[in-house]
Amino acid sequence: MIANRTMFDRLVSWYESKKVERRERGKNREVDLRCISAQGQTPLYPDDLPLIFLTHDDAKLMPGFLAHYRALGVTRFICVDDASSDETRAFLLGQPDVDLWTSQVRYRDARRGRLWREALFALYGGDRWYINVDSDEFLIYDNCESRTLWSVIHALEALKISRLPAPMLDMYPVDLSAADVSQLQSHAPWEIADHFDCRGYTLATTKRAITVKGGARHREFEADLELIKYPLIFWDEDCRFGPSIHQPLPYQRNFSSVLGALLHFKFFADYQKVIDDAVADGQYFDGSAAYAKMTEALASTGALQLFSESSVKFDGSKQLLRLGFITPLPDDTAKGR
Numbered sequence: 001m002i003a004n005r006t007m008f009d010r011l012v013s014w015y016e017s018k019k020v021e022r023r024e025r026g027k028n029r030e031v032d033l034r035c036i037s038a039q040g041q042t043p044l045y046p047d048d049l050p051l052i053f054l055t056h057d058d059a060k061l062m063p064g065f066l067a068h069y070r071a072l073g074v075t076r077f078i079c080v081d082d083a084s085s086d087e088t089r090a091f092l093l094g095q096p097d098v099d100l101w102t103s104q105v106r107y108r109d110a111r112r113g114r115l116w117r118e119a120l121f122a123l124y125g126g127d128r129w130y131i132n133v134d135s136d137e138f139l140i141y142d143n144c145e146s147r148t149l150w151s152v153i154h155a156l157e158a159l160k161i162s163r164l165p166a167p168m169l170d171m172y173p174v175d176l177s178a179a180d181v182s183q184l185q186s187h188a189p190w191e192i193a194d195h196f197d198c199r200g201y202t203l204a205t206t207k208r209a210i211t212v213k214g215g216a217r218h219r220e221f222e223a224d225l226e227l228i229k230y231p232l233i234f235w236d237e238d239c240r241f242g243p244s245i246h247q248p249l250p251y252q253r254n255f256s257s258v259l260g261a262l263l264h265f266k267f268f269a270d271y272q273k274v275i276d277d278a279v280a281d282g283q284y285f286d287g288s289a290a291y292a293k294m295t296e297a298l299a300s301t302g303a304l305q306l307f308s309e310s311s312v313k314f315d316g317s318k319q320l321l322r323l324g325f326i327t328p329l330p331d332d333t334a335k336g337r
Contacts, residue, residue, distance in 0.1 A: 002210060003257035009207075010252060016207045017251040024242050024249070031115040033080070033123075037093065037100045042076070044124050049149060050076040052120050054113045055135035057277065059087040060181040061265060064189050066095065068138050073148035074131060078124060080116045082107045088135075114241040126236050129153050133231045133262065138189065139166060141260035142329040144317050152232065155258070155329045162253050164232035166260040167203075167325055169196040170216045171314065172267040172306040179268040189265045190314045196263075198312040198323055201227070209247040209254040216306045221293040230254065231262060259327045261320050271304055 005013075035041045044050055051074045058065075066077065077098040081089050083106065092100045103116060110116050117132065131149065133139065141152055141164070156164060171193040173179040179192050201214035210228050217223040226246045233239070233248065242249045266274065278291040294304070312319075320326045 002205060002255050005205070005255055009205075012207045013252045013255070014250075017249055020208075020242050020251075021240075021249055024240060029115060029118060031110055031119050032104045033101050033116060033119055034103070035099055035101050037098065039096075039099075041099055041123065044076060044128070046128075048075045049073050049129065049131070050078055050124060051131040051133065052078045052117055053133050053135050054080050054082060054107070054116065055084065055088055055092075056082040056107065057084045057086045057088060058135040059084070059091055060184045060268070060270075061135055061189060062088060062091050064184055064187075065135055065138070066098075068188070069131065070097075072139070072144060073150050078120055079135075080113070080120070082113070111241075112245065114245055117245075118240055121235050121239070126239070129232065129234050131231055132233055133229070136265045137168070137229070137231065138263040138265070139231050139260055140263060140317050140320060140326065142317055142321055142326055147329070149232065152260075152329060156232075156256075158330070159258065161256045161258060162234040163230045163248070163256055164258060164260050165210050165228055165254065165256050166231050166262045167201070167212045168215075168227040168229060168262045168264045169325065170264050170266065170306075171196050172216060172311075174307045174311075176267060176271055176304055176306070177269055181268050181270055184268075190263055193265055193267055194314050195307060195311045196314060197308075197310045199310050205255060208251045211246075216308075216310075217290065217294075219308065219310065220304075220306060221290065223290040223293055225290060229262060231260065257327070258329065259325070261325045263314070267304070267306060 051069055075097065079092055079098055080101045080103060081092065089100065092098050103110065107113050121130070131139065152164065171190060172195055173193050174195060183192050197216050197219065200219055201212060203210065203212050212227040213224065215227055217225060228246055230248055238250055240249050247254065275291050275294050279295055317326065321328065
């Protein structure tokens with residue numbers, strides 16, 4: 001459905017892209033950023049595979065996050081820490097492959113981080129592939145257990161695709177109270193928050209991008225969240241994020257026939273604190289309205305229960321391929337670094 005768009009659909013996306021690009025060019029894109037790593041900003045080399053990410057108070061996920069992406073072939077991490085008050089910043093400053101940046105501007109005022117990302121792409125250079133995620137998002141793709149991201153890039157290039165769309169799957173444990181975050185020091189997050197909704201999603205295309213809705217937060221809290229991002233992207237001078245991280249410009253590049261998935265980790269035993277802090281901080285979309293709905297639900301139930309008849313235990317990339325959340329990568333173009 002995604003790949004078989006008509007010529008009229010393509011023209012509509014092209015026109016919409018040109019219209020929004022003109023509007024975006026008139027906006028001020030200056031943003032405060034300062035690299036605080038001891039080594040300063042480190043240059044990228046042609047064979048580097050860089051990852052840009054934003055984080056806030058995610059120290060519990062940092063060991064697993066870096067290990068996951070290093071195993072996939074990432075060689076450089078470029079991070080903006082949004083005023084973390086836990087051990088996130090100290091941990092990242094001790095990682096030699098991480099350039100750590102800070103800003104006096106908060107996430108919301110940086111257009112929910114989009115200005116930071118665009119500034120970092122400009123600083124580190126375009127005309128190359130990047131991974132672009134948040135610190136609670138773990139990319140999964142066909143056979144990722146033994147296939148590096150370079151092989152994905154080669155497959156996409158052979159298909160003349162410059163972005164990998166990825167539906168976001170909210171991960172959660174059967175028993176939230178037992179999902180102690182200290183276990184994340186020695187376990188991958190999907191070994192603790194190990195379930196997701198296997199059904200209850202809608203997928204469609206608009207003139208700007210693919211759209212996916214549903215999942216556990218929609219089921220339990222009626223949260224109307226966009227559940228797709230483009231975590232692997234070839235960034236050049238025509239690219240920008242415009243009004244939404246979920247719909248990068250130019251729009252006509254957003255309709256890939258190859259899908260990955262992002263495992264999204266928000267729910268462990270400390271969920272009450274995470275929700276309360278998000279509501280108090282007010283940095284997320286629509287004034288953290290989705291988190292406010294969770295607070296209202298908790299006030300009536302006293303505890304969060306995400307497990308349902310829609311839940312299945314995560315069992316690797318082949319499972320997501322079988323369920324249709326990701327798509328196959330051609331074997332003959334998957335031979336890479």
